[in-house]
Amino acid sequence: MEYILSPSILAADFAVLKEQIKAAEKGGAQWLHFDVMDGSFVPSISFGMPVLESVRRITDMFLDVHLMIVDPGRYAEEFARLGADMVSFHYEAAGSEAAAIAEKLHLLGKKAGIVISPDTPAESIRQLLPLFDMVLVMTVVPGAGGQTFIPSCLDKVRKIRSWINEGGLDCYVEVDGGVRSDNIAEMKEAGANVIVAGSAVFRGDPEKNAAELLKLIS
Ligand code: DX5
Numbered sequence: 563m564e565y566i567l568s569p570s571i572l573a574a575d576f577a578v579l580k581e582q583i584k585a586a587e588k589g590g591a592q593w594l595h596f597d598v599m600d601g602s603f604v605p606s607i608s609f610g611m612p613v614l615e616s617v618r619r620i621t622d623m624f625l626d627v628h629l630m631i632v633d634p635g636r637y638a639e640e641f642a643r644l645g646a647d648m649v650s651f652h653y654e655a656a657g658s659e660a661a662a663i664a665e666k667l668h669l670l671g672k673k674a675g676i677v678i679s680p681d682t683p684a685e686s687i688r689q690l691l692p693l694f695d696m697v698l699v700m701t702v703v704p705g706a707g708g709q710t711f712i713p714s715c716l717d718k719v720r721k722i723r724s725w726i727n728e729g730g731l732d733c734y735v736e737v738d739g740g741v742r743s744d745n746i747a748e749m750k751e752a753g754a755n756v757i758v759a760g761s762a763v764f765r766g767d768p769e770k771n772a773a774e775l776l777k778l779i780s
């Protein structure tokens with residue numbers, strides 16, 4: 563299996579964002595994780611469309627957009643059109659609309675991801691697996707970078723990975739929150755193949771940090 567590192571620019575220094583992105587890419591990171599927070603689904607507000615457009619212009623990296631917003635159906639296509647390669651949104655926010663949103667993204671030629679927060683059981687998205695390209699299992703409560711990962715979330719990663727394998731499905735499993743050099747191997751062993759890391763990449767030297775994290779999962 564291919565293991566992908568997706569550095570979250572939420573932890574980057576926005577005054578020098580381009581340099582930070584280039585450094586993470588040089589370190590071997592394949593994807594870039596883009597955290598959108600609306601101040602409603604989560605308490606904080608991060609960044610949105612104009613920043614995505616600018617980032618799209620300066621890199622060919624795969625843009626992995628994580629929408630932490632209410633009413634994701636209203637905005638998912640716009641993020642796709644502005645350059646996201648994959649748009650992931652929360653099951654808690656989309657509910658019964660999840661399948662329809664995935665379909666709209668697919669019609670635009672984009673990938674679709676479904677996200678579950680720590681309190682949401684894996685079972686709630688089991689039926690949706692064939693419709694999605696990725697499941698993102700949050701390993702912290704969404705809303706901020708730099709938190710400590712919740713180990714019990716890895717049981718959900720194991721379950722979801724086994725359902726994917728049993729069903730012969732083509733679906734990434736991503737983990738997000740609290741990834742560090744001392745727990746990244748656990749994430750991989752549980753069955754994740756896309757690993758988000760914010761502070762572990764952008765605090766310090768992003769090139770060196772990305773290269774070190776990748777070494778631990780390859
Ligand atoms: C949390 C975000 C994460 C966050 C990860 O709400 O979805 O992507 O940026 O940051 P670290 O790796 O610092 O926990």
Ligand code: ZN
Pocket residue numbers: 570595596597628738758
């Ligand atoms: Zn995220």
